[in-house]
Amino acid sequence: MVRDTAAPTGLIPSDKMLGLSTMFVVLAALCWGLSGGIGGILTGQGWDPVVVSFYRGAIGLLFVLVWLVLRPRGSGLASRRLWFWSAIAGVGVAGNFAFYFVSIAEGSVAVAATLMYCAPVFVYLVSFTLKLERPTLPKWAAIAMVILGIVLLTGIYEVGADDVTLIAAIAGLLSGLSYAVFIFGFKYAAPHGSPQAILVIAFAVLTAILIGLSDAEQTVAVLSTPSWPLFVILGVLGAGLSFVLYIIGLNHTAPAVASIVAMVEPVTASLFGVVVLNESLAALQIFGMALILVTVTALSVYSSVKKESPTTIPLAE
Numbered sequence: 001m002v003r004d005t006a007a008p009t010g011l012i013p014s015d016k017m018l019g020l021s022t023m024f025v026v027l028a029a030l031c032w033g034l035s036g037g038i039g040g041i042l043t044g045q046g047w048d049p050v051v052v053s054f055y056r057g058a059i060g061l062l063f064v065l066v067w068l069v070l071r072p073r074g075s076g077l078a079s080r081r082l083w084f085w086s087a088i089a090g091v092g093v094a095g096n097f098a099f100y101f102v103s104i105a106e107g108s109v110a111v112a113a114t115l116m117y118c119a120p121v122f123v124y125l126v127s128f129t130l131k132l133e134r135p136t137l138p139k140w141a142a143i144a145m146v147i148l149g150i151v152l153l154t155g156i157y158e159v160g161a162d163d164v165t166l167i168a169a170i171a172g173l174l175s176g177l178s179y180a181v182f183i184f185g186f187k188y189a190a191p192h193g194s195p196q197a198i199l200v201i202a203f204a205v206l207t208a209i210l211i212g213l214s215d216a217e218q219t220v221a222v223l224s225t226p227s228w229p230l231f232v233i234l235g236v237l238g239a240g241l242s243f244v245l246y247i248i249g250l251n252h253t254a255p256a257v258a259s260i261v262a263m264v265e266p267v268t269a270s271l272f273g274v275v276v277l278n279e280s281l282a283a284l285q286i287f288g289m290a291l292i293l294v295t296v297t298a299l300s301v302y303s304s305v306k307k308e309s310p311t312t313i314p315l316a317e
């Protein structure tokens with residue numbers, strides 16, 4: 001593990017270190033959940049999802065840059081492989097942010113957050129294809145359950161249903177697929193450098209991609225809008241503080257535990273949508289959501305019991 005990103009274990013008793021690390025992961029997931037709600041507010045005000053995503057990533061870049069400056073040891077920035085895989089991770093996180101907010105704008109925070117939570121399923125499917133992971137009956141059964149949950153959540157079985165638009169459903173799934181790309185990019189970059197260096201490159205790539213896709217007029221207008229504090233909070237919670245807390249927390253948190261507490265994100269986002277944005281879900285949609293969350297979490301825990309889960313970001317040794 002990258003020990004320079006957390007307090008030395010000799011200074012804090014191991015049980016307290018484990019508790020503190022788990023709390024960091026919980027706080028990161030909570031921040032991500034809240035960022036979905038804040039993104040819902042901003043897109044509801046008419047801000048373009050790509051512009052919202054750009055500011056989330058750009059502010060996150062500032063945070064990880066500071067982290068790299070404070071912890072420059074073992075950055076690996078001279079490694080070409082680090083740059084290549086970190087850039088792949090950047091493409092993934094750019095797609096994840098943008099598609100997530102498109103899904104929110106076209107649908108709801110609860111649906112978008114839950115569909116994005118399907119990312120581990122995409123990781124397994126790609127792993128099966130590349131023969132990085134051995135397919136087993138429990139894994140295929142879990143994937144089938146997730147697909148059933150998606151059908152119930154989106155209501156695609158109901159002809160003429162308009163609770164969840166096709167764009168919202170596709171964008172939500174693409175956000176999960178994009179996050180799977182980020183996980184793979186981070187996984188293969190990790191042996192060549194520090195997490196903070198990987199994130200700096202990834203967020204720099206994200207910023208370059210999204211600034212090119214953003215509406216120039218809206219991008220500039222953010223600087224003078226009364227809503228600018230929400231953009232700042234979104235960047236701090238959704239990409240800056242959250243990623244730092246999550247990576248540090250994973251230093252001493254078992255993958256199984258991280259997989260379970262990650263449920264805080266979609267649950268928080270869903271509650272935000274219901275309580276603050278007055279969103280609502282039908283009974284079958286709630287059942288589908290629960291089916292997805294429980295199955296994905298169980299799948300991740302099952303894998304981490306066998307070995308380190310590919311759905312959890314691995315840190316450099």
